[in-house]
Amino acid sequence: MVQIPKPPAPEPPAPRSVPTSADVARLAGVSRATVSYVLNNTSAVRISEPTRRRVHDAARELGYVPHAAARSLRAGHSRTVLMPAPSFPAGPLYSRFLDELMGALGRLEYTVVQYGSVGLRGDEAARAWAELRPVAVLVPGSGPGPQGVEILKRAGARAVVTLGHEAVDGAHALLMDHAIVGHSAVRHLHDRGRRRIGVVVPVEDGLKVFSAPRLAGARRAVRDTDATVTELPLAYDERAAARLAARWDSLGLDAVFAYNDEYAMLLMRALQDEGVRVPADTAVIGADDLMLGRLLRPRLSTVHLELPSGRDLAALVDRAVHDPGAAPERHEVLGAAVVHRESS
Amino acid sequence: MVQIPKPPAPEPPAPRSVPTSADVARLAGVSRATVSYVLNNTSAVRISEPTRRRVHDAARELGYVPHAAARSLRAGHSRTVLMPAPSFPAGPLYSRFLDELMGALGRLEYTVVQYGSVGLRGDEAARAWAELRPVAVLVPGSGPGPQGVEILKRAGARAVVTLGHEAVDGAHALLMDHAIVGHSAVRHLHDRGRRRIGVVVPVEDGLKVFSAPRLAGARRAVRDTDATVTELPLAYDERAAARLAARWDSLGLDAVFAYNDEYAMLLMRALQDEGVRVPADTAVIGADDLMLGRLLRPRLSTVHLELPSGRDLAALVDRAVHDPGAAPERHEVLGAAVVHRESS
């Protein structure tokens, strides 16, 4: 086979490497220091207007973008707020909260980085996060242990904030005790005269962090009363709901807190298909106050959750960063209010 | 007022600064080089077992965590895949896709970073991303212009992948043309004998990127037929739906593609409350194939969307990173299949 000789490339595509401030300096005919001064508008130093222009032009021509790693290495700190991606499916509520939070932190000049920590658990995860030397770490759900917090602080994190059901030593905590949700729902049912109350507990693993406290709260609501709470495991699946509905009579329940609005819709449909009248035979209440509850017939009673505002959390982070020595703050931030509609 | 003299702190809390590899070296009685060798298991160099132990012990004792910025600065590259946070409300479908993607990239040893780009537009955003020197950038929704792509590549990004409705020069594209959704839905309605077809268009701004192509696809589906498509602006709000339903008769429609399942539920409820029979008077079809559609009565027909698998996208990224010279790939990845239930 004849080897076709490659013609000499007219212009070797020159794998133009990434331009640095030195390149800018060279092109502008100034020193690296001057480049830095100009591009950062350093106020302590006055640079003549012609020089400024030459530097800016050179930077633009080369498409120069500063290297964040180099900068923060030299500076000894960054304004990165690290947030591990949550380990549970984020509902619309939580998504909106995150967006708000990111926006608020962005406005405070922090760079929010959601870190996809896959398969790392406990301290390993904390170490991985620590490598990025974030100025603050915001952990949703079940966070790192106290050890993890210590690792992060040793790595220069000036604030660690957990966002979930339990506080961790050394970290600020925004506590969201979902027990209050179950408690509100079941107390409402009790107030409406119901006594044999079912509580749906999703079998999905990721939801345990929410479902367990909601159930516990439900239990607490009937303690010292004549009412009972029955745990009802349920998969988010039509057939599972149908099976549960099929044995509904045998359960002898007159009310059910369905974990949230989506499960409530699922269960209510199955019950109605089975001939159970809502709310006459069985009262139903959900949680999260989603739009869909308003669209069901009967309209779904629900527990409206009030999450902390993203701005407030951002403010807490900022405060903590400015004063890392302060004692960890602990706030109960989950509000719950029953929205009574027709299903209960 | 008497000034209380501060007692000399018994042990000044010693703002223990972040330990570096030099600290580890000092404590272990070796050089920094040796520390690096040991902690990275450098195979090209053999370190005696006792030394290894001393280094590991020292590192543990100090709580040493390497500095990612310093490392990647020295290495000249990172394995960071940057993904700007999407600018539209992420539904359950999209969230699951993102999770899958993050997992898959994580398994390929990439560090996925979701960057909260707030208020930056166009090239500004691209520059902000470029500062992090990501090895690849994954842009959902309407991405950067060709200039933005150029900026990122100049900054060393070996792959830029857009994930949305249009391709960008120089970047790989996973095209998701939502026209196919509207087209499938409306063709189905047409096939079922409907001729005066309404198409719901959410008024919410963030949804334009999806609603516009869906409407366009719907229009295309009736081109050259005797059927008509009528645009129906609608807010995600009960009252808006009721108003629309109130003038339903005057619209003279016999079918409606309701943008997605949630809008479909909203509209269907309003129609039914108004006495419009579904599907007898008006057929309804949604999109996204959410669980809720199965729970409505009549059961909601819908368009099932098939998104690319996270693994496939991760593989594309990995391929592109290994061969940055390759021509940009362009894939149409949005599948749509009508799921016919009872509402149409």
Place this chain on the structure above:
DNA sequence: TTGAAAGCGGTACCAT
């Protein structure tokens, strides 16, 4: 087997 030293890309002090 281990150590000394250069250098990655910026910033900021100190001269000039």
Place this chain on the structure above:
DNA sequence: ATGGTACCGCTTTCAA
């Protein structure tokens, strides 16, 4: 008004 230079923390030749 500008330039020289040390240094941030880490990796990696090269020598010993």
